Amino acid sequence: MEPKKQPYPEPNIPAKFLKPYDPTGTEPRIYEEWLDQGYFNPDKLPERHKEPFSVVLPPPNVTGILHMGSAFMIALEDTMVRYARMRGKKTLWIPGTDHAAIATQAKVENILYKEEGKRRHDLGREELLRRIDAFANQSHDSIVNQIKALGASVDWSREAFTLDEKRNLAVRTAFKRMYDDGLIYRGYRIVNWDPKGQTTISDDEIVHTEGTGTLYTFKYSKDFPISIATTRPETKVGDVAVAVHPDDARYKQFIDKKYDLDFAGTKLHIQIVGDEAVSPEFGTGAVGVTPAHSHIDWEIAERHKLPVIPVINEYAKMTVDSPVVKDKKVADARASVVEWLKTQGLLEKEEKVPQSLATAERTGGIVEPLPKLQWFVNVNKPIASRDNKTLKDLMREAVSPDGISILPERFERVYKNWIDNLRDWCISRQIWYGHRIPVWYKGAEIYCDIVAPSDEGWKQDEDTLDTWFSSGLWTFSTLGWPNEKEFAAHRMYHPTTVLETGYDIIFFWVARMILMSTYLLGEIPFKTVYLHGLVRDEKGQKISKSLGNNIDPVDMAKKYGADAVRMGLIIGTGPGNDSKVGENKIKGYKNFSNKLWNITRFVLSSTEGVSIDRSFSAWSADDKKLIEELDALLREAAKEMDEYKLHLVGEKLYAYIWHDFADIILEASKPILSSESDADKASRKQLLLHILERCVRALHPFMPFVTEEIWKDIPLSPATLKKPLIIEAWPI
RNA sequence: GCGCCCUUAGCUCAGUUGGUAGAGCAGCUCAUUUACACUGAGAAGGUCGGGGGUUCAAGUCCCUCAGGGCGCACCA
Numbered sequence: 001m002e003p004k005k006q007p008y009p010e011p012n013i014p015a016k017f018l019k020p021y022d023p024t025g026t027e028p029r030i031y032e033e034w035l036d037q038g039y040f041n042p043d044k045l046p047e048r049h050k051e052p053f054s055v056v057l058p059p060p061n062v063t064g065i066l067h068m069g070s071a072f073m074i075a076l077e078d079t080m081v082r083y084a085r086m087r088g089k090k091t092l093w094i095p096g097t098d099h100a101a102i103a104t105q106a107k108v109e110n111i112l113y114k115e116e117g118k119r120r121h122d123l124g125r126e127e128l129l130r131r132i133d134a135f136a137n138q139s140h141d142s143i144v145n146q147i148k149a150l151g152a153s154v155d156w157s158r159e160a161f162t163l164d165e166k167r168n169l170a171v172r173t174a175f176k177r178m179y180d181d182g183l184i185y186r187g188y189r190i191v192n193w194d195p196k197g198q199t200t201i202s203d204d205e206i207v208h209t210e211g212t213g214t215l216y217t218f219k220y221s222k223d224f225p226i227s228i229a230t231t232r233p234e235t236k237v238g239d240v241a242v243a244v245h246p247d248d249a250r251y252k253q254f255i256d257k258k259y260d261l262d263f264a265g266t267k268l269h270i271q272i273v274g275d276e277a278v279s280p281e282f283g284t285g286a287v288g289v290t291p292a293h294s295h296i297d298w299e300i301a302e303r304h305k306l307p308v309i310p311v312i313n314e315y316a317k318m319t320v321d322s323p324v325v326k327d328k329k330v331a332d333a334r335a336s337v338v339e340w341l342k343t344q345g346l347l348e349k350e351e352k353v354p355q356s357l358a359t360a361e362r363t364g365g366i367v368e369p370l371p372k373l374q375w376f377v378n379v380n381k382p383i384a385s386r387d388n389k390t391l392k393d394l395m396r397e398a399v400s401p402d403g404i405s406i407l408p409e410r411f412e413r414v415y416k417n418w419i420d421n422l423r424d425w426c427i428s429r430q431i432w433y434g435h436r437i438p439v440w441y442k443g444a445e446i447y448c449d450i451v452a453p454s455d456e457g458w459k460q461d462e463d464t465l466d467t468w469f470s471s472g473l474w475t476f477s478t479l480g481w482p483n484e485k486e487f488a489a490h491r492m493y494h495p496t497t498v499l500e501t502g503y504d505i506i507f508f509w510v511a512r513m514i515l516m517s518t519y520l521l522g523e524i525p526f527k528t529v530y531l532h533g534l535v536r537d538e539k540g541q542k543i544s545k546s547l548g549n550n551i552d553p554v555d556m557a558k559k560y561g562a563d564a565v566r567m568g569l570i571i572g573t574g575p576g577n578d579s580k581v582g583e584n585k586i587k588g589y590k591n592f593s594n595k596l597w598n599i600t601r602f603v604l605s606s607t608e609g610v611s612i613d614r615s616f617s618a619w620s621a622d623d624k625k626l627i628e629e630l631d632a633l634l635r636e637a638a639k640e641m642d643e644y645k646l647h648l649v650g651e652k653l654y655a656y657i658w659h660d661f662a663d664i665i666l667e668a669s670k671p672i673l674s675s676e677s678d679a680d681k682a683s684r685k686q687l688l689l690h691i692l693e694r695c696v697r698a699l700h701p702f703m704p705f706v707t708e709e710i711w712k713d714i715p716l717s718p719a720t721l722k723k724p725l726i727i728e729a730w731p732i
Numbered sequence: 733g734c735g736c737c738c739u740u741a742g743c744u745c746a747g748u749u750g751g752u753a754g755a756g757c758a759g760c761u762c763a764u765u766u767a768c769a770c771u772g773a774g775a776a777g778g779u780c781g782g783g784g785g786u787u788c789a790a791g792u793c794c795c796u797c798a799g800g801g802c803g804c805a806c807c808a
Binding site for chain 1: 734735736737738743744745746747748755756757758767768770771772773801802803804805806807808
């Protein structure tokens with residue numbers, strides 16, 4: 001054998017290795033090959049894949065394009081799924097998109113207004129829905145292409161949409177079952193009203209922002225015995241009571257007394273009630289009770305059977321027939337009432353207090369609590385078919401050592417805390433895009449069913465459902481439920497193995513899936529919840545349109561390769577923590593792809609004519625030790641993969657391949673390969689091939705493209721049938 | 733108010749049963765028809781936010797303080 005100093009270019013290795021690795025040219029081609037091979041579909045996997053491993057892709061909203069956060073999620077999930085597949089699991093990863101009701105409709109309405117100056121009612125329900133569908137379809141197509149560009153090994157034959165026919169049947173079926181069990185009811189109750197979006201929203205869709213308010217202390221009238229304090233004087237025209245703590249010595253003697261009085265141009269009938277909810281220390285220790293426009297007051301009113309007087313309408317305007325406030329916007333009405341109090345000499349004190357403002361997540365509108373007739377999910381009703389447990393009970397019990405575990409663990413407490421504070425879930429929305437409520441009315445009659453009543457004269461409820469209602473069914477609506485035959489064929493995949501998603505939707509989505517699955521199926525929807533954090537920019541700022549700091553993951557993939565994007569996202573961030581990602585980090589992993597590429601070039605050109613001999617045993621002492629070291633590292637990595645510590649494994653493989661294999665082992669091989677000892681040379685050639693082969697297999701879940709491309713040229717022994725790397729076994 | 737997280741090299745972060753401090757990037761010195769410049773070698777750089785405690789041993793466990801971030805509930 002000649003000393004290893006050959007002129008460039010070297011002969012007899014595949015020509016592609018003589019150039020730097022080209023992800024842009026390679027990745028789309030490899031993805032096409034995977035699609036042709038069909039192994040994304042578990043039904044097409046070879047015999048050895050038996051034990052199911054199933055994941056649902058958190059469906060991206062059809063509101064636009066994917067961002068770095070979605071890419072992070074896809075990278076994590078694809079790495080988990082590919083690892084499981086190589087481990088011989090029967091892997092099913094279901095892709096889909098989310099209609100995201102309010103978000104999508106708001107987006108299209110914005111465009112409509114900007115481009116045509118029209119509002120939703122100018123178009124009407126049918127035409128607006130047509131526009132939204134067109135927008136959603138377009139958005140869907142680009143999202144699908146983006147998912148593909150990132151290398152996701154999802155089963156496209158099972159792709160779902162939260163608003164398609166099958167999911168609609170699932171929604172109607174779930175609604176009907178809950179309605180029949182009394183878990184869904186229609187009620188006149190105080191709800192969160194978004195005047196900007198003109199719809200109700202759930203408690204979870206409220207975003208509190210810090211601000212300053214003014215706390216006004218005053219009396220309703222000169223001869224009223226108690227002073228009250230409030231930050232919303234304008235609502236006081238809707239007061240029906242003053243609540244004090246039952247043991248408060250200052251006010252005890254007034255409890256149950258009633259007063260008729262004139263306030264800001266309207267008549268009030270105020271009853272004094274004693275209620276434990278009132279804190280004697282705050283303000284004057286007395287609360288003016290406005291049942292129609294405060295959640296707490298509503299509850300006080302319920303306890304004391306007080307009347308409800310709405311004074312604010314859906315446009316956040318005052319409705320009370322008083323010259324002081326009539327037809328004014330709430331903010332103006334507040335000023336008017338304060339002015340009135342001053343002129344009457346009733347205002348005792350004004351002080352600035354910190355106050356948080358409730359705004360709607362999607363529209364930014366200031367949320368106004370209003371009483372309305374809406375549909376709710378009762379979370380406190382005992383369910384006969386579930387041992388008289390309530391939905392709250394089912395949700396709480398699902399997260400336990402033998403049920404669902406959440407990673408990182410600390411989120412289990414966050415989840416339980418949320419359940420403890422959970423109120424009935426308002427599910428009806430006054431928007432057009434979404435699942436129509438499967439309820440029909442004829443006069444005073446109400447009819448709920450999966451299909452419309454056949455006889456004449458019924459009118460379907462105009463409202464649609466909270467988008468999370470359909471998302472809650474996702475783990476099983478994507479597996480065919482409620483179609484018995486289809487679901488039976490997929491029964492093995494439920495509960496799904498792991499749910500990987502962002503911690504920001506633990507309440508919206510994770511909790512709702514647990515609710516739906518435990519109630520409808522009597523089983524948990526998944527065994528493990530892996531929560532990832534927010535992807536921020538290099539400076540740690542939240543990625544947002546206004547900052548213009550969004551990096552398009554697909555642009556990055558085009559520039560540096562999806563493999564590099566995936567590594568850049570995964571490495572350096574444990575579950576539950578936010579991460580900072582910039583272009584430089586991704587670039588670094590592109591260099592790594594090329595490093596591996598050149599390692600391959602060196603190994604192939606140094607081992608010409610040799611193929612991998614799995615039963616090789618004539619190892620030199622050094623080589624035997626090196627093999628053992630790598631095996632130890634891989635065993636550790638396997639353990640960490642099973643514990644979902646992907647960031648550690650990725651880093652470990654990177655460090656080993658670059659700094660052990662390339663920097664040390666390859667360099668040390670040069671003198672050995674040009675030495676006199678045939679035995680040492682034979683051993684070293686086998687070593688180089690063995691290590692390369694193991695590294696490529698181990699790295700595949702993280703960097704699927706470059707590894708699959710290298711794999712094609714790894715010289716397995718001629719007797720071995722080479723399968724695509726995607727279904728090869730992970731080493732160790 | 734209740735609760736959670738973060739504070740480790742200039743920057744970004746790893747570091748899970750407690751056992752002599754790690755990586756990437758940046759910077760510094762050197763090498764250069766080399767498998768790879770999308771490179772290599774080397775050196776430098778940290779009292780692991782402050783204080784206290786437990787322990788033979790603490791970045792790691794406990795208490796406390798400070799700064800930053802977040803979630804929930806909102807005192808009207």
